[in-house]
Amino acid sequence: MRADTDTIDEFVASDYKYGFVTDIESESLEPGLGEETVRFISAKKKEPQWMLEWRLKALRHWEKLECPTWPHVKYPPIDFQDISYYSAPKKKGDGPKSLDEVDPKLLETYEKLGVPLHERARLAGVAVDAVFDSESIGTTFKEDLAKAGVIFCSISEAVQEHPELVRKYLGTVVPYTDNFYATLNSAVFSDGSFVYIPKGTRCPMELSTYFRINAANTGQFERTLIIAEEGSHVSYLEGCTAPMRDENQLHAAVVELIALDNAEIKYSTVQNWYPGDEEGRGGIYNFVTKRGICKTNAKISWTQVETGSAITWKYPSVILKGDNSIGEFYSVALTNNMQQADTGTKMVHLGKNTRSTIVSKGISAGRGQNSYRGLVQVGKKAANARNFSQCDSLLIGDRCGAHTFPYIEVKNPSANIEHEATTSKIGEDQIFYCNQRGLETQDAVNMIVNGFCKEVFRELPMEFAVEAQKLLDVSLEGSVG
Amino acid sequence: MLEIRNLQAGIEDKPILKGIDLSVNAGEVHALMGPNGSGKSTLASVLAGREGFDVTSGEVLYNGNDLLDLAPEERAREGVFLAFQYPVEIPGVNSAYFLRSAVNEVRKHRGEEELDAMNFLKAVKAKMKELGLNEDFLKRPVNAGFSGGEKKRNEILQMAMLNPKLAVLDETDSGLDIDALRIVADGVNRLKRPDNAQLIITHYQRLLDYIVPDFVHVLHDGRIIKSGDKSLALELEEKGYDWLVKEAA
Numbered sequence: 001m002r003a004d005t006d007t008i009d010e011f012v013a014s015d016y017k018y019g020f021v022t023d024i025e026s027e028s029l030e031p032g033l034g035e036e037t038v039r040f041i042s043a044k045k046k047e048p049q050w051m052l053e054w055r056l057k058a059l060r061h062w063e064k065l066e067c068p069t070w071p072h073v074k075y076p077p078i079d080f081q082d083i084s085y086y087s088a089p090k091k092k093g094d095g096p097k098s099l100d101e102v103d104p105k106l107l108e109t110y111e112k113l114g115v116p117l118h119e120r121a122r123l124a125g126v127a128v129d130a131v132f133d134s135e136s137i138g139t140t141f142k143e144d145l146a147k148a149g150v151i152f153c154s155i156s157e158a159v160q161e162h163p164e165l166v167r168k169y170l171g172t173v174v175p176y177t178d179n180f181y182a183t184l185n186s187a188v189f190s191d192g193s194f195v196y197i198p199k200g201t202r203c204p205m206e207l208s209t210y211f212r213i214n215a216a217n218t219g220q221f222e223r224t225l226i227i228a229e230e231g232s233h234v235s236y237l238e239g240c241t242a243p244m245r246d247e248n249q250l251h252a253a254v255v256e257l258i259a260l261d262n263a264e265i266k267y268s269t270v271q272n273w274y275p276g277d278e279e280g281r282g283g284i285y286n287f288v289t290k291r292g293i294c295k296t297n298a299k300i301s302w303t304q305v306e307t308g309s310a311i312t313w314k315y316p317s318v319i320l321k322g323d324n325s326i327g328e329f330y331s332v333a334l335t336n337n338m339q340q341a342d343t344g345t346k347m348v349h350l351g352k353n354t355r356s357t358i359v360s361k362g363i364s365a366g367r368g369q370n371s372y373r374g375l376v377q378v379g380k381k382a383a384n385a386r387n388f389s390q391c392d393s394l395l396i397g398d399r400c401g402a403h404t405f406p407y408i409e410v411k412n413p414s415a416n417i418e419h420e421a422t423t424s425k426i427g428e429d430q431i432f433y434c435n436q437r438g439l440e441t442q443d444a445v446n447m448i449v450n451g452f453c454k455e456v457f458r459e460l461p462m463e464f465a466v467e468a469q470k471l472l473d474v475s476l477e478g479s480v481g
Numbered sequence: 482m483l484e485i486r487n488l489q490a491g492i493e494d495k496p497i498l499k500g501i502d503l504s505v506n507a508g509e510v511h512a513l514m515g516p517n518g519s520g521k522s523t524l525a526s527v528l529a530g531r532e533g534f535d536v537t538s539g540e541v542l543y544n545g546n547d548l549l550d551l552a553p554e555e556r557a558r559e560g561v562f563l564a565f566q567y568p569v570e571i572p573g574v575n576s577a578y579f580l581r582s583a584v585n586e587v588r589k590h591r592g593e594e595e596l597d598a599m600n601f602l603k604a605v606k607a608k609m610k611e612l613g614l615n616e617d618f619l620k621r622p623v624n625a626g627f628s629g630g631e632k633k634r635n636e637i638l639q640m641a642m643l644n645p646k647l648a649v650l651d652e653t654d655s656g657l658d659i660d661a662l663r664i665v666a667d668g669v670n671r672l673k674r675p676d677n678a679q680l681i682i683t684h685y686q687r688l689l690d691y692i693v694p695d696f697v698h699v700l701h702d703g704r705i706i707k708s709g710d711k712s713l714a715l716e717l718e719e720k721g722y723d724w725l726v727k728e729a730a
Contacts (some may be wrong), residue, residue, distance in 0.1 A: 424572065428532065433569035435553035436529050436562075437579075437639065438586035447582065451573030451622070 016274055018241035022109045022214050028087040035059065037085050038187050044086065045156045045190075048163060058176035058186035065180045071342040072371040072403055073311050075248070075285065083250060085188045087218040088132075102138055106130075110210065127152055129193045129209045131222055136191045141205065148204050150234075151196035155223050158194035165196055169227055173256040173291045173319070181252040181313075182289040185221045189254065192222035197232040197263075206461055211240040211251075213273070213284065219250040226256070228263035228298075235266040237464055240273050240308065246282045248310060257292030257300055261322065264299045265292060268460050269316075270468055273308035275475075278366070280338030283310025290314060296322030296351070303459040305468040306333040306341060307475040315373065317346035320354035320382075327356040330456040332468075334475055335368025335400070344374035344405075349385035349415070358389040361453050364400035365476060371403040378415040385415045394452050395425040396445065396476075446473045482507050482678050483528075483548075483647055488539035489703075490527050497523045499703035500539070505647070508675040512689055512714060513682045515700035516722045521682045522566060524700070525651040528680075529563040530556050543647070557583075558590035560646030560677075562639075564653045568632040571623040576635070579623045580605065584642055608641045612668050630661035637668035648672065649680045654688035666691030686718035701726055 029040060038059050042052040067078070110130055127141035129152065136154030145152050151162060158166050176186035193209040213220050228234055240251075251273065259265045267290075276283025286309035292300040302316035318327030329345035347356035362370040370393065378385045393402035404421055426448050434444030450457070450469055457465045483505040490498040497520045505511050515521050527534050528541065530553035541548040548556060571579065585595040596604065602619075609616060614634055624632050633653055640648055653665055669679060669692050681692060689697075689711065697713040698705045701722065706729035707713065717725075 427569075429569050430571050432529075432531055432553060433565065433571070434579075434583075436557050436565075437583035437643070438554050438557040438590070439582060440554055443582070447574055447579070448571060451571070451575070454573065 016244055018272065018274070020112070022105055026087050026214075028084050028218065031084045032081050033059075033083070033085060033188070041086050041188060041190055044088075045159065047159055050167060051159055054171070054176065055187050058183050059188075061177055062180070062183040062187055065183060068180050071313050072369070072373075072405070073313065073340040073342050075311055075340075078250065078285070080184070083219045085219060085221070086190055087214075088190075106132060109212065109214075127205050127207050129154060129207075131191050131193070131209060131211045132214060136193070144204070149198040149201055150203050151194065152207055153194055155189070155192045155194045155225060158225070162194070162196070165227065166194070166225065169256070169258055170223075170225060171256075173258060173293050174254050174289050179289060181287040182254050185223060185252050185254045185289070188219075189221045189223035192224045192253070193226075194224070195226040195234060195236060197228045197234045199229040200231040201229070202232065203234040206235050206237060208237040208239065211238065213241075213249060213251065219252065221251075222253045224253070224255040225258075226265060226267070227258045228260060228265050230260045231262040232260075233264045235268070235461055237268040237270070237461060239270050244274050244277075244282060248276075248283055248285055250285050250287070251309075253288045253290075255288070255290040255316075257290075259292060259294045259298035259300050259325075261296045262298060263295070264301075266301045266461075267292070267303070267316070268464060269302075269304040269306070270460075270464060270471065271304065271306045271308050271312070272471060272475075274310075275308045275337065275339050276310040278337045280310065283339070284308065285310060286312045286314065288314040290316035291319065291346075292317070292327075293319045294322055294325035294327060294351075294354075297324045298322055299326040299328070301326075301328040301330070301459070302345065303328075303330040303456065304332070304343075305456070305460070305471065306331070306343060307471055309341075310339060312339075312341040312343050314343050315345055315375075317348065318356065319348045319350065320356065320385075321350045322354075323351040324353045325351055326354070328459075329356075329358045329360070329374075330459040331360045332363070332453045332456045332472070333361070333370055333372075334363045334472060335365070335370045336475060337366040337368060339366075340369045342371040342373055344372045346375040346377070347387060349376075349378040349382040349387070352381070352383045352385075354382055354385050356387045358387070358391070359455050360389075360391045361456055362391070362393045362402055363396065363449060363452070364393065364402050365396040367399045369401045369403070371405060373405040373407075375407040375409070376417060376419075377408075378410040378412050378417070380411045382412050383414050385412065387415075387417045389417075389419045391419075391421045392452065393421075393423040394449065395423070396449075442476075445476060449476060482544060483680070484542040486540050486542075488524075488527070488536065488541060490523065490534055490536045492523075492533060492535070496537070497703055498527070501700075501703070501705060503698065503705065505678045505680060507646075507678055509696065510673065510679045510681065510692065510694045512692075512694035512697045513680060513700055514684070514686075514697060514714065514717060516726075517684070519700040520703045521684075521700055522651055525563055525566075525649050525680075525682055528556075528649055529553060529561065554586070557643075558587050560587075562643055562645030562648045564633075564636040564640055564648065564650040566651040566653075566655065568624050568627075568636055570625045570627075572625045574623050575619075576621055576623050577602070577605065577619040580619075580639060580642055583639065587643055605638075605642060608638060611671065612638060612641065613664055614638055629656040630658065633657055633661060633665055634668075637665050641668055641672065644672075646677045647680070648677070649682070651682045652684060653681075654683055654685065662688065663691060686714045689714045699725055701729060704729075
């Protein structure tokens with residue numbers, strides 16, 4: 001019915017409440033990428049020679065690579081010489097020694113984003129590392145964590161303070177030759193978080209990094225490295241926002257997780273980069289490589305709620321190297337307006353009795369295009385490997401799209417692989433049914449969407465599950481009239 | 482309670498209702514009968530405010546106010562309930578959660594306190610017992626995978642919980658076996674009070690063995706061609722609709 005699609009058409013305009021710009025003096029590098037750029041960043045970070053050399057090797061390799069074209073997304077070619085690769089709030093003197101000395105404007109920014117950093121308002125039980133453009137501006141609860149032997153700091157600091165750990169593990173899961181964007185990141189990464197959990201330790205609080213892009217024409221290339229020693233346990237969450245701008249901005253991150261024997265890493269993402277406007281102007285290009293490796297009996301669990309970005313391109317993956325190791329991927333990806341997402345996971349089974357679970361929920365509204373792309377690979381020696389995949393798509397309105405690209409490669413006959421997929425559409429009849437029971441259309445849509453996503457939400461840490469649900473509601477706001 | 486005057490409505494340019502006049506007072510049960518395509522379900526849809534139906538003429542007053550001016554959810558909160566001919570499946574949404582949200586919307590509207598999960602469960606379980614429904618209903622997603630009979634019973638449960646002033650039952654009896662029919666009829670009879678009214682749309686006389694209407698109306702080609710008491714329904718059962726249609730022509 002004609003009238004039906006009209007109401008659903010209105011199911012589009014939503015306000016992005018994190019779109020403000022912080023007016024702060026920044027030190028930015030002129031756009032352009034070459035050896036000097038890399039040397040500048042490395043010098044800025046006072047890095048040791050080995051780090052600089054690693055970056056330069058990555059740069060030389062990158063210069064030989066072509067931008068990938070296989071994802072199911074459309075965008076004009078990116079001019080990599082037109083991006084500034086470094087921008088940081090200007091420091092006075094040597095820079096702040098503690099959070100108390102950080103520019104109040106920065107603290108205010110994080111307060112506005114709902115992540116207060118100063119002592120009295122800190123989120124209880126959550127330690128936060130705040131990354132602003134190319135720099136980490138501070139980390140909360142550092143001392144408390146140090147008591148447990150946990151290291152939680154920016155990666156730049158880790159290169160200085162814990163070079164042996166960084167050198168041992170950086171690039172071991174995502175080598176600098178891995179792919180176009182990961183290689184670019186390896187050359188120019190500016191900051192990110194570093195986590196080290198000692199043997200047998202259960203990290204006493206949630207760790208979290210909040211990424212904020214502020215400067216215009218700047219790319220953010222952060223690098224996160226998490227090392228969980230034998231028998232340790234950590235839960236980590238990242239959040240992301242950016243101002244509303246008419247130009248697209250590039251965010252190309254790399255995350256590496258290392259779970260040694262019997263360790264467990266739970267990595268959750270609530271990604272809310274600026275998605276662009278209704279016509280598809282502006283928004284972040286989110287091209288991210290995330291991968292973890294599991295040793296014997298280890299477990300890595302990725303949970304992501306992706307509501308932002310003009311384009312999302314990421315496949316958080318697990319290499320199940322050790323016997324009996326477990327990989328999990330729970331994802332909700334929402335595309336509204338002109339947003340495009342090509343996201344999924346790779347589960348690489350190498351060890352015996354390895355298990356993996358994939359639950360992907362794609363929601364498309366407006367003219368959004370949502371693709372699930374996943375690889376389940378079972379190696380020759382991976383006896384009794386098991387995988388269960390479930391990919392569900394929900395369509396809202398009739399101008400959006402949902403696509404599924406599952407790849408399965410099995411080299412061991414004892415493997416057990418299950419794949420389920422469904423596609424459904426929020427129908428006018430469902431909405432009318434809810435209306436007739438007294439529910440507003442928006443509440444009805446939120447109820448249906450949340451019902452659709454609940455298997456993923458329940459994997460998020462409690463505090464963030466509520467947040468994620470609200471975020472989803474806001475991202476779908478103003479939709480049905 | 483409900484005053485329908487010369488109501489004309491249709492889908493796109495096709496007229497379906499061609500001038501309906503009907504008065505329903507508090508405490509009354511009306512049955513609306515008629516052959517397929519006579520406009521029964523269209524009337525139910527127009528009363529509930531379903532999109533895609535255009536009212537071209539006439540008015541509908543509900544407790545003295547213009548019903549057609551209200552959004553569907555406002556009508557619901559004002560006490561208009563439609564038991565759907567084809568109840569809609571909503572996968573992923575838990576039945577108990579759905580029903581509690583609906584009940585609380587109505588309570589909020591009436592200025593009553595919202596029910597918390599505990600009190601709601603107590604209330605709904607009591608109602609289910611009354612209606613002879615199995616408690617596992619509550620744990621399942623709304624209507625998803627329900628049999629036809631279960632869906633209809635779920636409608637009756639929702640009606641009982643929402644306690645409407647005007648209940649419109651759109652062919653609630655279709656596709657029910659005799660036991661389900663009894664449960665549905667029993668639920669409807671329990672709801673009957675001096676301060677509310679029911680409009681029961683049905684194709685067959687069968688349901689009226691269990692629910693005794695005060696008035697029976699026959700709809701044909703978008704008009705009510707005959708009104709009477711319960712005996713009219715029995716006459717229809719015996720002779721079919723043809724004689725009335727001829728008489729009206």
